[in-house]
Amino acid sequence: MLEIKNICKTFNKGTVNEKVAINNLSLTLEDGDFVTVIGGNGAGKSTMLNLIAGAFPVDSGSIIANGKDITHLPDFKRASILGRVFQDPMMGTSANMLIEENLALANRRGQKRGLKWGISDAEREDFKKQLAALNLGLEDRLSTKVGLLSGGQRQALTLLMAVLRKPDLLLLDEHTAALDPKTAAKVLEMTDRIVSKHNLTTLMVTHNMKDAIEHGNRLIMMDAGRIVVDIRGEEKKKLTVPYLIDLFSKASGSTEANDAMLLSK
Amino acid sequence: MDFFGSLLNATPGAVSQGIIWGIMAIGLYITFKIMDIADLSVDGSFATGGAVCVMLIRGGCNPWLAVLVAMCAGGVAGLITALLHTKCEIPAILSGILTQLALYSINLRIMGGRANQPVSVDKYPLLVSQRYVRELSLRNPLPLIILLTAIVIGFMYWFFGTERGCSMRATGDNPNMAKAQGINVKNNIILALVFSNAIVAFSGALIAQFQGSADINMGRGAIVIGLAAVIIGEVFTKKFFKNFALKLLGVSIGAIIYYLVLQVTLQLGLNTNDLKLISATIVAVFLAIPYWKKLASQKAGRKGGRNA
Ligand SMILES: Nc1ncnc2c1ncn2[C@@H]1O[C@H](COP(=O)(O)OP(=O)(O)OP(=O)(O)O)[C@@H](O)[C@H]1O
Numbered sequence: 001m002l003e004i005k006n007i008c009k010t011f012n013k014g015t016v017n018e019k020v021a022i023n024n025l026s027l028t029l030e031d032g033d034f035v036t037v038i039g040g041n042g043a044g045k046s047t048m049l050n051l052i053a054g055a056f057p058v059d060s061g062s063i064i065a066n067g068k069d070i071t072h073l074p075d076f077k078r079a080s081i082l083g084r085v086f087q088d089p090m091m092g093t094s095a096n097m098l099i100e101e102n103l104a105l106a107n108r109r110g111q112k113r114g115l116k117w118g119i120s121d122a123e124r125e126d127f128k129k130q131l132a133a134l135n136l137g138l139e140d141r142l143s144t145k146v147g148l149l150s151g152g153q154r155q156a157l158t159l160l161m162a163v164l165r166k167p168d169l170l171l172l173d174e175h176t177a178a179l180d181p182k183t184a185a186k187v188l189e190m191t192d193r194i195v196s197k198h199n200l201t202t203l204m205v206t207h208n209m210k211d212a213i214e215h216g217n218r219l220i221m222m223d224a225g226r227i228v229v230d231i232r233g234e235e236k237k238k239l240t241v242p243y244l245i246d247l248f249s250k251a252s253g254s255t256e257a258n259d260a261m262l263l264s265k
Numbered sequence: 266m267d268f269f270g271s272l273l274n275a276t277p278g279a280v281s282q283g284i285i286w287g288i289m290a291i292g293l294y295i296t297f298k299i300m301d302i303a304d305l306s307v308d309g310s311f312a313t314g315g316a317v318c319v320m321l322i323r324g325g326c327n328p329w330l331a332v333l334v335a336m337c338a339g340g341v342a343g344l345i346t347a348l349l350h351t352k353c354e355i356p357a358i359l360s361g362i363l364t365q366l367a368l369y370s371i372n373l374r375i376m377g378g379r380a381n382q383p384v385s386v387d388k389y390p391l392l393v394s395q396r397y398v399r400e401l402s403l404r405n406p407l408p409l410i411i412l413l414t415a416i417v418i419g420f421m422y423w424f425f426g427t428e429r430g431c432s433m434r435a436t437g438d439n440p441n442m443a444k445a446q447g448i449n450v451k452n453n454i455i456l457a458l459v460f461s462n463a464i465v466a467f468s469g470a471l472i473a474q475f476q477g478s479a480d481i482n483m484g485r486g487a488i489v490i491g492l493a494a495v496i497i498g499e500v501f502t503k504k505f506f507k508n509f510a511l512k513l514l515g516v517s518i519g520a521i522i523y524y525l526v527l528q529v530t531l532q533l534g535l536n537t538n539d540l541k542l543i544s545a546t547i548v549a550v551f552l553a554i555p556y557w558k559k560l561a562s563q564k565a566g567r568k569g570g571r572n573a
């Protein structure tokens with residue numbers, strides 16, 4: 001589905017703040033792959049996702065989705081095949097617009113937006129059903145401003161918006177990191193349900209090793225802008241946290257004290 | 266008694282002016298409130314609207330057509346600001362200032378190198394004129410400007426409910442989210458600036474007819490008056506006006522209140538040279554009111570807490 005070939009990204013090139021964020025990274029995702037991504041702070045996880053989404057251009061290399069070269073496509077054009085949920089619950093929704101308006105916007109992702117009315121009654125019915133499936137009681141609050149929702153509710157809504165129009169690729173960047181543990185678990189469980197229901201190809205960044213092991217069919221570990229570990233299938237099912245930490249120190253050559261700091265169990 | 270007499274006498278004029286300036290404030294609402302952009306080109310495009318309209322009418326053009334062309338000219342001005350901002354990445358405020366500055370020269374050219382061009386209601390079939398504000402006849406400008414305000418509000422209510430309009434609101438509220446939903450943020454900013462300045466020029470075209478002349482300085486401080494209308498409107502109508510159309514009506518009411526307050530201060534003996542000072546003061550006060558209110562309620566809250 002997605003083919004990333006030798007991409008590089010350096011921020012602030014030629015200044016004292018020069019920072020190689022992605023270093024000759026390649027990655028191929030098969031249809032239906034659910035990949036969890038781990039790695040220390042600054043490893044380049046978010047940058048990789050941002051490059052896929054087109055938030056900024058790559059320095060070199062290419063990105064191919066569904067056989068089409070999207071390397072130079074602007075971000076808003078790539079959105080037609082991408083669903084995104086960000087770490088910050090504020091990022092993915094429009095606070096001053098209603099729940100139904102946010103959903104209606106998402107329902108037109110990648111489509112031409114003309115002078116038809118922004119939302120139809122049929123859509124409202126559909127949104128109600130889909131919200132009810134989230135089990136958060138949002139189905140009765142279609143005309144509530146999103147800004148009044150809790151972080152967890154907003155994140156769940158963003159997730160629903162990301163998949164309302166089935167994306168070819170779902171990008172989740174620590175989308176539960178800002179939530180309390182109970183809510184995080186709930187949103188993660190919701191993620192699993194949605195991904196398997198639609199058989200979505202997914203990249204999910206997490207700092208939680210346990211989550212990375214328990215979810216998805218493939219796990220990659222990043223360090224210094226590269227993929228240093230790539231485990232899938234049966235092998236992934238056998239993974240344990242201590243083994244993963246061990247792998248991590250070997251791959252990155254860092255000390256254990258660092259690991260504890262960079263990755264939570 | 267004399268004070269109230271002359272105030273009463275001046276009221277219809279002030280109200281009419283408020284309503285027409287209110288249209289320009291509604292245009293400003295698009296950039297300032299919906300898109301979250303401070304667009305300073307409006308001072309220039311307001312005068313452009315007036316200049317284009319007056320010159321066309323003087324040339325024998327139908328006033329309705331003249332207004333339409335004036336709107337297009339305003340739209341072009343907005344387009345320039347938009348292109349400076351989106352295609353050259355110049356900050357929005359600076360883009361607006363550049364356009365405003367350039368428009369000063371352009372407006373002078375439009376007016377044939379003169380700083381003022383009269384258009385008399387005796388000679389031309391103007392749409393509105395202040396001469397008839399106190400008259401009970403069809404020539405009274407009030408019904409027409411109220412109707413035009415209603416049309417502008419109606420149009421905006423419709424447009425911002427459409428798919429495109431919703432995508433513009435999202436762009437202004439959260440560009441990140443808009444991009445993730447496949448919305449072309451830059452195009453929306455361009456459209457908003459064109460749209461906004463066209464409405465501003467529309468208002469300028471009406472004011473020029475209303476006062477019987479286009480003046481190179483007629484738009485000076487327009488942004489301040491627009492902001493004043495938006496903010497005063499909010500202060501007075503926030504509690505009752507939740508619906509988008511009503512919020513726009515609130516802006517219009519804000520503009521009327523602004524002109525009434527201005528009229529009162531003038532009647533108190535300040536002269537027209539002090540107008541800008543008075544304007545700035547009124548706006549500063551109304552900008553401060555929401556904050557003061559908050560402070561006061563916090564204080565009250567604290568006291569209440571202690572007593573309880
Ligand atoms: N827009 C930017 N400008 C400059 N430097 C950046 C930018 N974005 C990221 N970086 C740098 O690139 C490196 C990789 O950052 P990135 O955000 O991808 O890390 P990450 O793996 O997501 O880390 P975290 O776990 O902390 O989210 C970091 O050193 C960061 O400081």
Ligand SMILES: [Mg+2]
Pocket residue numbers: 045046047173
């Ligand atoms: Mg990150």
